[in-house]
């Protein structure tokens with residue numbers, strides 16, 4: 001049997017004529033953070049909803065810790081921490097009451113519930129707002145309560161659907177730190193975001209989704225290797241024609257595409273060109289996104 005925390009095989013989910021998932025495969029190992037990225041409508045949320053049991057796939061199989069989610073839905077749910085894309089908390093209740101409720105839903109009781117709550121409250125820095133109704137909290141504070149509720153009981157699999165949406169930089173940093181800590185403790189984490197720098201911060205592996213399936217999967221270095229970066233240079237003198245032909249000139253700045261920008265710059269210097277300013281752009285996740293044409297046209 002597989003040691004992976006999550007194994008999804010050949011999932012298909014149709015809404016009328018739309019195939020939200022269309023042959024979707026994904027495996028996630030313990031301790032791995034996988035960034036699920038893809039254009040709006042590519043199927044990310046549908047996948048998360050299938051794994052959590054909020055919706056049923058028409059075809060395919062999902063196993064969490066080796067357990068088939070259709071056969072033992074209730075048992076599986078105890079191993080999953082989940083934050084939906086939209087804030088999903090009881091607004092008239094306080095964070096303390098929400099956490100107690102969500103902890104109860106994953107089977108935590110008495111001392112175990114109290115210690116899981118204390119840990120999540122400390123990690124998400126909720127002390128100051130614990131007894132205020134959630135509806136009166138800021139968007140970022142609500143996000144922290146939501147992520148805290150998904151952490152209760154240290155689930156083996158966390159599904160975080162755009163958990164930092166609307167969060168300010170300090171909140172974002174504390175959320176990312178908490179996610180990393182959970183992964184270091186062995187949790188498998190599926191992390192959906194449109195904000196690609198977060199995935200570099202998390203050192204996440206990537207699963208790029210297009211039209212309901214995973215079209216690229218691997219670690220960032222491998223997926224970015226072979227992509228083209230750019231050297232942007234302003235020369236002290238006018239740009240000679242033979243250099244113009246290697247790229248384009250934008251507002252007096254010469255831009256040369258290159259798989260190895262540092263090497264290209266070294267060649268320019270060796271040729272005797274004198275730069276007034278230099279900007280080396282290594283391939284980024286944005287470039288990967290563009291290369292796979294996953295952005296909405």
Ligand SMILES: Nc1ncnc2c1ncn2[C@@H]1O[C@H](COP(=O)(O)OP(=O)(O)OP(=O)(O)O)[C@@H](O)[C@H]1O
Nearest residue numbers: 015018019020038039040041042043044045046047
């Ligand atoms: N309940 C539903 N009824 C009908 N169509 C749906 C439903 N849920 C999703 N879809 C459709 O399935 C496709 C995939 O949607 P999904 O929400 O999974 O995409 P996503 O990748 O999460 O998008 P986003 O980045 O905008 O959150 C879309 O075409 C969407 O309109």
